[in-house]
Amino acid sequence: MTQDELKQAVARVARDYVADRLPVGGILGVGTGSTANFFIDEIAAIKDRIGGTVASSEATAKRLQRHGIRVLDLNDVDAMGIYVDGADEIDHGMAMVKGGGGALTREKIVAAVATTFVCICDASKRVAVMGKFPLPVEVIPMARAHVARELVKLGGTPKLREGMVTDNGNLILDVHGLSIADPVGLERQINQVVGVVTNGLFAERGADVLLLATDGGVETCTR
Numbered sequence: 001m002t003q004d005e006l007k008q009a010v011a012r013v014a015r016d017y018v019a020d021r022l023p024v025g026g027i028l029g030v031g032t033g034s035t036a037n038f039f040i041d042e043i044a045a046i047k048d049r050i051g052g053t054v055a056s057s058e059a060t061a062k063r064l065q066r067h068g069i070r071v072l073d074l075n076d077v078d079a080m081g082i083y084v085d086g087a088d089e090i091d092h093g094m095a096m097v098k099g100g101g102g103a104l105t106r107e108k109i110v111a112a113v114a115t116t117f118v119c120i121c122d123a124s125k126r127v128a129v130m131g132k133f134p135l136p137v138e139v140i141p142m143a144r145a146h147v148a149r150e151l152v153k154l155g156g157t158p159k160l161r162e163g164m165v166t167d168n169g170n171l172i173l174d175v176h177g178l179s180i181a182d183p184v185g186l187e188r189q190i191n192q193v194v195g196v197v198t199n200g201l202f203a204e205r206g207a208d209v210l211l212l213a214t215d216g217g218v219e220t221c222t223r
């Protein structure tokens, strides 16, 4: 199967997961990226049973609205049953690297509100140790150089993502050369650097459920 076929397959299983587990009228968080886009296209078929969605990016909000799916402001939502999103890497402890699409901050906020985080990805994203995919860090523009120096002290090689301004008006530093043996510790350490808005490690709040598309079918893994 091609990678797109795997993404399509996992999106279908995620749609069924939502149809089975989200109470009718419940609120669904929706992630960002190509796998999330397949998922959005799938949930158009069940939009009448979803009370509303919260989007993790402007791009996702637009795609949801094109399907006629209701998009809510997170501040108007008291509880969210399920958040479905992709990942750039996921380890066996269900910690993830995210932010390849630059939406990490809103993704982390939506994930924090959701009861269940369902990660959807193809098998190429499952790794023993994260870090091969450069770790995205969203920074306040005036702090870019300071944060970059601090990330070097942590053992990484930060590179500014050219031409990228996030939905929040900030910049992204992609940190190369990390081998992330302690995802929770590194997530906390980077969060301590003044000028960092969010880093792409989703370890303190990892995935609760992983739907993993393989050539043999979609596997369900839980914490």
Ligand code: 5RP
Residues within 6 Å of the ligand: 031, 032, 033, 034, 035, 036, 085, 086, 087, 088, 097, 098, 099, 100, 101, 102, 103, 104, 107
């Ligand atoms: C966007 C993300 C995405 O979930 C991640 O980049 C995976 O994207 P894709 O499904 O296109 O491989 O974190 O900020």
